[in-house]
Amino acid sequence: MLNSKKTNILLAMAGAAALMxxxxxxxxxxxxxxxxxxxxxxxxxxxxxxxxxxAPAEEAAASHHGGGITPISMFMEATVIVKxxxxxxxxxxxxxxxxxxxxxxxxxxxxRKTDNxxxxxxxxxxxxxxxxxxxxxxxxxxxLADMAAAATEEIELSRxxxxxxxxxxxxxxLGRATAAVNAVQAGLAxxxxxxxxxxxxxxSIGPFVGLFGTVYGIMNSFIGIAESNTTNLAVVAxxxxxxxxxxxxxxxxxxxxxxxxxxxxxxxxxxxxxxxGFAAELLNGISRQLDKGA
Numbered sequence: 328m329l330n331s332k333k334t335n336i337l338l339a340m341a342g343a344a345a346l347m348x349x350x351x352x353x354x355x356x357x358x359x360x361x362x363x364x365x366x367x368x369x370x371x372x373x374x375x376x377x378x379x380x381x382a383p384a385e386e387a388a389a390s391h392h393g394g395g396i397t398p399i400s401m402f403m404e405a406t407v408i409v410k411x412x413x414x415x416x417x418x419x420x421x422x423x424x425x426x427x428x429x430x431x432x433x434x435x436x437x438x439r440k441t442d443n444x445x446x447x448x449x450x451x452x453x454x455x456x457x458x459x460x461x462x463x464x465x466x467x468x469x470x471l472a473d474m475a476a477a478a479t480e481e482i483e484l485s486r487x488x489x490x491x492x493x494x495x496x497x498x499x500x501l502g503r504a505t506a507a508v509n510a511v512q513a514g515l516a517x518x519x520x521x522x523x524x525x526x527x528x529x530x531s532i533g534p535f536v537g538l539f540g541t542v543y544g545i546m547n548s549f550i551g552i553a554e555s556n557t558t559n560l561a562v563v564a565x566x567x568x569x570x571x572x573x574x575x576x577x578x579x580x581x582x583x584x585x586x587x588x589x590x591x592x593x594x595x596x597x598x599x600x601x602x603x604g605f606a607a608e609l610l611n612g613i614s615r616q617l618d619k620g621a
Contacts, residue, residue, distance in 0.1 A: 401569040406547055412540030412573050419529045420580035426522045427587050434594050440469045445605070448472075454479050454616045457609075470515045470598075471605050477507035478609055482617075493617050504613055508606050515602060519595045523588060530585035537577020544570025 402413060444466045451457045460466070461475035481504045485492050492500035548566035 398572060401565070401572050404565065405544065405569045405572070409540045409544045409569065409573055412536060412543075413576050416533060416537060416573075416576045416580045419533065420576075420583065423526060423529055423580065423584045423587060426526060427583075430522060430587075430591055430594075434591075434598075437469070437598070440466065441471055441601070444469050444472050448475060451612075454482055454613060457612065458483065470511065470518070470602060474508045474511045474602070474606060475609055477511050478504040478613060481507045482613060497614070497617055500617065501610060501614055505610060508609065512602055512606065516595075516599065519598060523591060523595075526584045526588040526591070530581050530588055533581030533584065534574070534577045537574040537580075540573025540577070541570045544573060 402410065405413065444460075447463075447466075448457065448460050448471075451460055457475055458479035461472045461479060463472075466472035482492055482500060485500055485503065490496065490500070545567060548570060551566055
């Protein structure tokens with residue numbers, strides 16, 4: 328019986344030793360994933376999906392605008408309608424600057440010729456002298472010379488028609504001369520204001536035309552955002568910049584046009600005042616000569 332107990336104790340100890348020896352192997356054995364928790368082989372995670380979509384769009388934008396964004400590249404990549412708007416505004420700006428140079432030269436020449444005419448005219452002693460000076464070739468086309476020529480010609484025509492231009496008929500003769508001067512002055516306003524309507528139109532509608540190009544370009548940019556499924560700034564910025572360039576060109580055309588319009592309006596008004604003063608001087612001189620019977 329004692330031997331039986333010893334045998335049982337030895338068997339129990341041997342089983343415990345075997346269990347301890349096998350436990351590390353069981354702890355190190357990896358658990359096989361269940362089919363429910365294992366990710367699919369070809370599926371992408373939710374975080375990777377937007378990046379996968381944005382990467383091609385960013386690469387396309389980088390290749391599309393690969394040398395940096397410049398005004399020239401923005402113009403070249405703009406849509407046809409936006410290009411037409413930009414070209415029209417640039418042409419309007421060129422015409423505005425051309426008008427500036429033309430009218431500056433015109434007013435400079437006009438004032439020089441007017442100064443020379445007034446200096447010579449004020450030395451006249453008779454109506455015939457006034458007419459001779461006003462019809463000189465060097466003063467051809469000068470508005471003040473045309474006024475003097477029209478008034479003195481009316482007096483000469485009245486004399487040649489046998490009408491009295493002195494005494495009781497002085498007022499009627501001066502009335503006809505005044506009407507002739509006024510007709511020349513009416514043409515003067517039209518002549519000096521040439522090109523002003525164009526400058527006014529560019530100054531008033533230029534920003535709105537540029538804004539139309541901007542609205543159209545931004546609309547296309549939003550359509551591109553919807554198609555690319557990304558709002559990455561590197562992708563949408565070039566299209567928006569192209570659209571805003573149209574407004575910039577519109578302001579570039581409009582601001583100088585407004586400045587030129589106001590400047591030439593001041594010059595026209597100044598010369599008109601000078602012409603009014605000369606008209607009074609001319610009629611007074613004719614009236615004195617008629618009173619003297621010249």
